[in-house]
Amino acid sequence: MMMYRCAIREIRTKLEVLDDEFSITYKRNPISSIKSRIKTPLSIYNKLQRLGYDFTEQNIREHLNDVAGIRVICSFIDDIYSVAKLLSDQDDITILRIKDYIQKPKPNGYRSYHMIVEIPVFFAEGKTPMRAEIQIRTIGMDFWASLEHQLRYKKDLGSNEQYELISRKLSECAHAITATDNQMQDIKNLIGEYNEF
Numbered sequence: 001m002m003m004y005r006c007a008i009r010e011i012r013t014k015l016e017v018l019d020d021e022f023s024i025t026y027k028r029n030p031i032s033s034i035k036s037r038i039k040t041p042l043s044i045y046n047k048l049q050r051l052g053y054d055f056t057e058q059n060i061r062e063h064l065n066d067v068a069g070i071r072v073i074c075s076f077i078d079d080i081y082s083v084a085k086l087l088s089d090q091d092d093i094t095i096l097r098i099k100d101y102i103q104k105p106k107p108n109g110y111r112s113y114h115m116i117v118e119i120p121v122f123f124a125e126g127k128t129p130m131r132a133e134i135q136i137r138t139i140g141m142d143f144w145a146s147l148e149h150q151l152r153y154k155k156d157l158g159s160n161e162q163y164e165l166i167s168r169k170l171s172e173c174a175h176a177i178t179a180t181d182n183q184m185q186d187i188k189n190l191i192g193e194y195n196e197f
């Protein structure tokens with residue numbers, strides 16, 4: 001867990017440096033906030049079980065990509081792709097997988113840009129490549145995902161009919177948030193025609 005915490009620290013520093021540099025160049029910050037978490041042992045155990053593996057250190061290293069998780073919240077949709085590109089351009093970061101749930105949202109309405117990356121971390125015994133999952137999303141996408149996440153873990157959602165109703169309403173909210181994100185992006189583009197923004 002210490003090793004994963006160090007990987008998070010490395011990636012966080014990279015993001016903070018990029019955000020600082022961007023704010024000097026463009027007088028604004030593409031990153032609104034950064035959150036991080038280490039997956040809990042129970043959640044690691046459950047995921048390994050689901051994948052059909054025993055709860056061993058080797059299986060965690062080999063089969064789980066998201067023990068270290070970093071969430072980057074951006075103001076605008078195009079900031080997401082700028083941050084992703086700036087990270088990909090760093091030669092010590094290896095991109096193992098991209099899942100673009102913005103271009104292709106999940107059926108429930110979930111949108112976010114996911115990157116599985118590998119980064120070398122230098123420990124006393126040498127360099128160890130560590131994997132992490134970086135989720136990049138707008139404030140709106142994060143707002144929706146946080147509420148949906150909380151609701152999903154509420155076990156007592158009533159009958160099937162109520163569950164359907166809640167899912168439909170969540171999907172409607174996802175559409176409304178997508179429309180708002182797109183409008184905010186249009187406004188940014190309009191301002192950008194007259195200013196460097």
Ligand code: 0O2
Nearest residue numbers: 039043065066069099106108110114135144145146148149
């Ligand atoms: P938590 O509590 O956030 O850690 P993979 O093993 O990568 O092939 P996985 O893990 O399903 O398959 O990958 P995926 O689809 O990229 O999703 C991983 C994470 O994305 C989830 O982690 C959530 O954080 C987030 N996520 C994905 N789908 C949804 C969704 O429908 N709603 C919400 N709110 N979040 C979602 P965990 O481990 O599920 O949860």
